[in-house]
Amino acid sequence: MATGTTQINNDTVLNVAQLLKEHVGAKRSYEVSLDMLPLDDSITARDVTAQIKLTRIADGILVTGSLAGQARLECVRCLEEFDTEYGGDVEAEFRPTIDIISGAPIEPDDDGDAFEIDDSHHLDLAEMLRQVSILTLPIRPVCGDDCPGFVSEFRGSDEPPPDEAGDERLAVLEQLLDDSREER
Ligand SMILES: [Zn+2]
Structure with missing residues (x-):
């Protein structure tokens, strides 16, 4: 398998069936570009780019990398909307829900902070990217030094x-x- 980076546009679902069959330490690289990424009811990020590395680990797949995007936020002081750029590191574990070889169901892990790979071996980055984006954005955004207050x-x-x-x-x-x- 080539070591190049796979470009993905406006999609967050990766098929990881092949990677799950490989040995621990096997890797894939992706650059995911999204025009839009809904973060919550009121905020949608735009022009989101994520540099993602998938690594086969014993329990599933480790996703590491970084993401950057833009979001329109409401200033907590003047209540005007303004655009801001944001970015942050990505690190999350994804666990399969069925065994890649036998097809037998895998019991979900107790600790609960891993994301799931569905039974078609699809790993969906969307929820992880959404959570990282929300954690990266300021909790009390202020539009800038010129804020009228x-x-x-x-x-x-x-x-x-x-x-x-x-x-x-x-x-x-x-x-x-x-x-x-x-x-x-
Ligand atoms: Zn303001």
């Missing part, structure tokens, strides 16, 4: 509006502290 005292904050005046004053103070920290 909060549109009001409480919109754009994750906290529910306080129902007492004392809490309200405290929240304003916290925002001021927040602002001065970010400006440093």
Whole structure:
């Protein structure tokens, strides 16, 4: 088998039947390009590229590599949408659900953090790429140094509006502290 990198466009499903039959340590390389990758109900990443290496390990297949993409996020302060680039490392294990030679079902592993290879020996990268993307994106995105700031005292904050005046004053103070920290 050639050691070259296989290009995949707008697909995340790899057939790993052949690799599963090979010895531990056998490898495949892919470059996966996706125009769109839905991350959740409101965010869809665009122009996602993943450099992926598949390695046969005793329990299945180890996927390592990196990914980069773009996403449109909503600024937590001014609530304007803005585009940001993101990227991160990829590392995940995929386990077969049936034995490649005998076809017998394999009991799912207890630890639960491995992804599954389906019974047609298809390894779908989509959910892993989605999870890595979400972990890589900022939890409280701010559009940039030119951000005009909060549109009001409480919109754009994750906290529910306080129902007492004392809490309200405290929240304003916290925002001021927040602002001065970010400006440093
Ligand atoms: Zn902003």
